[in-house]
Amino acid sequence: MMHYLKLVRMEVHRFRYVLAGLAGLTLVLQLLAVWLTTNQRLSELRESNFVDSGAQFSHSKLSFTFILYNTQFMYALPILLSILVLVLYVPGIWYRDWLGRSSFIYRLLALPMRRATLYWSKLTALLLFVFALLGLQAASLPLQWWIFRAMVPQAWQAPSYLSDIIGQNKVLQVLLPANPLDFALYYALGVLGVLVVFTAIIIERSYRGWGVLYAILYVLACTLLVVVPLPLLGTNHNAMGLYPIEVVTIALTAALLVLASAIWLGLRLLRRSISV
Amino acid sequence: MRRFWLTIVLLVVALGGIGGYYGARAAEELPPFRLVTLEGDAELAEPIALNLVYGSRAESEFLRIDEAGSHYSTNQSVFDDLFRYNYRYPEVEALVEAHRGFMRGKLIGDYYTDEEWVLHAVIDYERVAKEQLDAYFELNWLKVDTGKSAGGRYRIEAMQGLRGYANVIGLQRRDQELHVLVQYSGSNASDEQHLGVLDYVVSTEDGGLLRTVPVYEATGMNANSSISAVGDNQVSHPDDYALLNVRIREEEPESPSVTVSGNRIAVEAAPTASQYYSYRYETGELVPITIEPDELVRSEAERTWQGLYYRDGVLTRLEQADGRIVLHRYDVTGQTEHSRTELQAEQFGDSMFYSPGLDGDRLYAVVSGDPYRSADGSFDREGIYVIVVDSTSGELLYKGEVQYDGPAEEAAGHLAGLYSFNLYVRP
Amino acid sequence: MIEVQELRKRYRRRDVLDGVSFTADKGRITCLIGMNGAGKSTVLKAIMGLVPYRSGTIRIGGEPPSPAVMEKIAFIPDRLMMPGGMRVREALAWMQEHYARWNPARAEELLAFFRLDPAARIAQLSRGTEAKLNLVLGLSRDTDYVLMDEPFSGIDMLSREQIADVFTSELVERRGVLLTTHEIAEMERLIDQAVFLDQGRVVRDFDCERMREDEGKSVVDVMREVYRA
Numbered sequence: 001m002m003h004y005l006k007l008v009r010m011e012v013h014r015f016r017y018v019l020a021g022l023a024g025l026t027l028v029l030q031l032l033a034v035w036l037t038t039n040q041r042l043s044e045l046r047e048s049n050f051v052d053s054g055a056q057f058s059h060s061k062l063s064f065t066f067i068l069y070n071t072q073f074m075y076a077l078p079i080l081l082s083i084l085v086l087v088l089y090v091p092g093i094w095y096r097d098w099l100g101r102s103s104f105i106y107r108l109l110a111l112p113m114r115r116a117t118l119y120w121s122k123l124t125a126l127l128l129f130v131f132a133l134l135g136l137q138a139a140s141l142p143l144q145w146w147i148f149r150a151m152v153p154q155a156w157q158a159p160s161y162l163s164d165i166i167g168q169n170k171v172l173q174v175l176l177p178a179n180p181l182d183f184a185l186y187y188a189l190g191v192l193g194v195l196v197v198f199t200a201i202i203i204e205r206s207y208r209g210w211g212v213l214y215a216i217l218y219v220l221a222c223t224l225l226v227v228v229p230l231p232l233l234g235t236n237h238n239a240m241g242l243y244p245i246e247v248v249t250i251a252l253t254a255a256l257l258v259l260a261s262a263i264w265l266g267l268r269l270l271r272r273s274i275s276v
Numbered sequence: 277m278r279r280f281w282l283t284i285v286l287l288v289v290a291l292g293g294i295g296g297y298y299g300a301r302a303a304e305e306l307p308p309f310r311l312v313t314l315e316g317d318a319e320l321a322e323p324i325a326l327n328l329v330y331g332s333r334a335e336s337e338f339l340r341i342d343e344a345g346s347h348y349s350t351n352q353s354v355f356d357d358l359f360r361y362n363y364r365y366p367e368v369e370a371l372v373e374a375h376r377g378f379m380r381g382k383l384i385g386d387y388y389t390d391e392e393w394v395l396h397a398v399i400d401y402e403r404v405a406k407e408q409l410d411a412y413f414e415l416n417w418l419k420v421d422t423g424k425s426a427g428g429r430y431r432i433e434a435m436q437g438l439r440g441y442a443n444v445i446g447l448q449r450r451d452q453e454l455h456v457l458v459q460y461s462g463s464n465a466s467d468e469q470h471l472g473v474l475d476y477v478v479s480t481e482d483g484g485l486l487r488t489v490p491v492y493e494a495t496g497m498n499a500n501s502s503i504s505a506v507g508d509n510q511v512s513h514p515d516d517y518a519l520l521n522v523r524i525r526e527e528e529p530e531s532p533s534v535t536v537s538g539n540r541i542a543v544e545a546a547p548t549a550s551q552y553y554s555y556r557y558e559t560g561e562l563v564p565i566t567i568e569p570d571e572l573v574r575s576e577a578e579r580t581w582q583g584l585y586y587r588d589g590v591l592t593r594l595e596q597a598d599g600r601i602v603l604h605r606y607d608v609t610g611q612t613e614h615s616r617t618e619l620q621a622e623q624f625g626d627s628m629f630y631s632p633g634l635d636g637d638r639l640y641a642v643v644s645g646d647p648y649r650s651a652d653g654s655f656d657r658e659g660i661y662v663i664v665v666d667s668t669s670g671e672l673l674y675k676g677e678v679q680y681d682g683p684a685e686e687a688a689g690h691l692a693g694l695y696s697f698n699l700y701v702r703p
Numbered sequence: 704m705i706e707v708q709e710l711r712k713r714y715r716r717r718d719v720l721d722g723v724s725f726t727a728d729k730g731r732i733t734c735l736i737g738m739n740g741a742g743k744s745t746v747l748k749a750i751m752g753l754v755p756y757r758s759g760t761i762r763i764g765g766e767p768p769s770p771a772v773m774e775k776i777a778f779i780p781d782r783l784m785m786p787g788g789m790r791v792r793e794a795l796a797w798m799q800e801h802y803a804r805w806n807p808a809r810a811e812e813l814l815a816f817f818r819l820d821p822a823a824r825i826a827q828l829s830r831g832t833e834a835k836l837n838l839v840l841g842l843s844r845d846t847d848y849v850l851m852d853e854p855f856s857g858i859d860m861l862s863r864e865q866i867a868d869v870f871t872s873e874l875v876e877r878r879g880v881l882l883t884t885h886e887i888a889e890m891e892r893l894i895d896q897a898v899f900l901d902q903g904r905v906v907r908d909f910d911c912e913r914m915r916e917d918e919g920k921s922v923v924d925v926m927r928e929v930y931r932a
Contacts (some may be wrong), residue, residue: 100743
């Protein structure tokens with residue numbers, strides 16, 4: 001247990017500058033986007049001699065929802081960048097330890113602990129990075145909202161609702177879906193993907209040479225098993241004579257099987273076949 | 277412990293940020309409403325649901341209100357999407373629950389159910405040659421008490437050589453004989469249109485085709501003509517008659533004329549001649565029915581609805597324009613008697629009718645006010661009422677009102693944001 | 704003692720280890736000797752579980768390898784194997800964090816002995832300094848056994864002398880040391896047991912003192928015999 005926590009801490013420590021950079025970039029760029037758009041809109045309003053027609057959603061009043069609607073690119077850019085960096089770090093967190101002639105992996109594999117600890121500590125660290133950045137994104141929304149309220153005179157403000165605000169940006173809609181069940185589903189699939197890639201990496205490192213091919217085939221096989229059942233069996237036209245709930249159950253079972261096999265295979269190879 | 281500070285910070289930000297987000301989202305509820313009984317038989321409210329839109333947010337929110345409360349579709353999960361057929365077709369859902377084995381693989385098609393039997397029919401096409409499809413219908417039947425089922429696949433020869441489609445418009449059982457009413461429409465090699473209805477009679481004893489009754493046949497009309505059955509629900513119930521509407525449509529006008537009246541724009545459509553027939557399963561007789569032309573003149577009226585309903589030998593024609601509804605009832609078995617009932621929206625509390633519909637002898641409708649917003653953004657109306665009226669006598673059986681389920685001060689504001697009423701009555 | 708029995712490993716159709724068997728006793732310095740590619744490093748890595756092997760038995764202190772057993776054995780690989788951005792003191796801290804039997808006093812001693820700068824970054828260290836730090840990391844743990852892979856390769860002469868001094872000290876005396884080298888001349892006076900590997904097999908396994916007394920041969924002499932034959 002202690003080895004696990006210490007290794008998680010080590011992974012966090014190694015990534016701290018990248019994390020700080022992504023966090024800072026997100027905060028800054030998004031605040032900037034909000035500030036610029038609000039400013040622009042305010043000056044437009046001033047020029048047009050604002051007249052309050054009194055209607056609930058008159059075009060003249062400014063809502064935070066509206067601001068978000070008009071900042072798509074600049075707002076999404078740091079998020080997409082973060083996603084890219086994190087995706088690259090899924091293999092990165094492993095291959096980093098094999099760099100050069102002086103590979104840190106020697107030390108890690110020689111530690112007096114079960115090899116599985118290494119696997120779980122890297123997964124935990126990655127998940128921490130993902131959810132922390134996500135949490136930061138969620139937390140920066142009220143901050144941006146506050147800035148907006150500070151900038152716009154009270155009389156010109158129109159109310160906004162969180163569900164509408166999120167709905168304005170396509171990236172946010174996927175990252176922070178409306179229904180917590182969807183959140184669990186998307187991120188569970190994400191974890192599944194990460195673990196499949198982890199196992200593929202371990203395959204590659206265990207069978208040098210042909211390992212790359214095995215790893216790629218493994219990823220393809222897993223992807224097929226997870227992705228194919230649902231559209232193949234279909235939920236609406238039940239060509240195979242299965243009810244929708246049965247099809248969903250099959251798809252979920254397939255995904256769970258792939259998950260279990262990825263973990264089992266990855267840990268087994270890590271214990272027995274991995275080679276420095 | 278000190279060295280773990282960053283890890284702990286990450287954990288706190290993750291849990292706090294995401295947890296806070298979903299907490300805030302849950303706290304920010306969309307306004308709840310409820311259908312409350314004002315007078316009449318409260319049990320009639322049970323199968324009623326009102327689908328409408330709440331427009332006071334940046335994006336329109338679709339919701340459904342019934343006596344239990346309001347249900348918004350925004351926060352539905354992707355899982356709900358997968359199971360949506362349950363809500364769309366509750367009768368089929370009921371069949372699935374009662375006969376899970378038989379209904380397997382039969383979620384599409386037409387059904388019939390009575391106390392002893394369940395029938396399912398669906399059209400299937402087979403590619404015979406390039407651009408040549410053969411049409412079949414698959415019929416399956418289940419005897420409920422024994423649990424035994426059987427079925428067969430029968431060819432629709434009338435479709436031979438035609439390029440078009442067929443569909444099942446009626447499904448009935450008379451003792452050991454099963455009737456499948458099939459409508460076909462298509463063009464042959466020389467582009468000549470064929471349109472027709474056939475009654476295939478199948479025996480439950482051996483599954484053999486006993487006879488094919490030609491019900492209706494015509495050629496040479498415009499390709500957009502069609503035949504449908506009035507009161508064609510997905511699940512049929514025992515009836516001696518099928519009511520057919522043969523719509524012969526002429527060519528679309530080259531340059532259709534456009535009329536503007538008030539806020540409505542009407543585009544001239546191709547003239548369609550509708551002829552109604554009653555078909556008696558037992559005898560195979562097809563008898564034309566004369567229906568009087570519309571009473572309510574359409575070009576003046578801003579909101580109109582016209583509907584034809586059939587059940588158990590009674591054909592009801594419903595006309596609605598703004599705050600008036602006129603019901604004509606015809607007795608299909610005798611084709612002679614009819615009654616006429618007229619209703620005014622003011623009788624029930626406001627100025628307009630919306631989404632009227634008939635279920636047997638009962639008329640369901642929404643009664644509310646002017647659909648156009650006034651200066652302050654709200655709708656001008658007394659209230660949103662749902663009424664159930666006996667269509668033979670005009671007597672009010674039930675009246676309910678959509679009310680806001682929360683503090684009274686906020687009620688008017690939230691109710692003002694509701695619009696676009698669609699009444700749904702579970703069969 | 705460390706027991707290796709019938710160790711076999713195949714890598715790309717070559718029998719890297721073809722039934723290697725020997726013992727390294729506690730309190731003695733055993734040396735695996737052989738040409739480049741004879742499989743010496745592989746044996747050490749196999750004992751440490753860093754490479755898989757096809758068949759054979761490995762026992763450390765009578766027990767098969769396990770996480771608990773890894774606490775008793777220190778591995779000093781041929782390179783430092785630490786991230787370049789780490790500082791010397793951070794590397795020591797890392798070892799201390801993860802190993803129960805870390806001896807901080809000894810670590811300080813050895814640091815001073817080798818005159819290593821705690822604040823220096825690992826990437827900036829010379830080969831010789833790197834090797835010294837490697838020794839510090841390995842020997843500052845209170846383990847029963849120490850495995851060393853090519854401790855002298857690529858090291859300058861002065862550093863070698865310093866390292867050799869450590870060998871004769873008590874730091875090493877009480878433990879079981881298993882090391883590999885192909886530079887026998889320097890090591891000769893330090894080792895107790897010599898195990899010759901050739902083409903994946905043990906071809907000679909003898910006590911150096913006895914060989915000198917009984918047959919009057921030095922290890923280098925035996926080497927010439929074995930590899931010139």
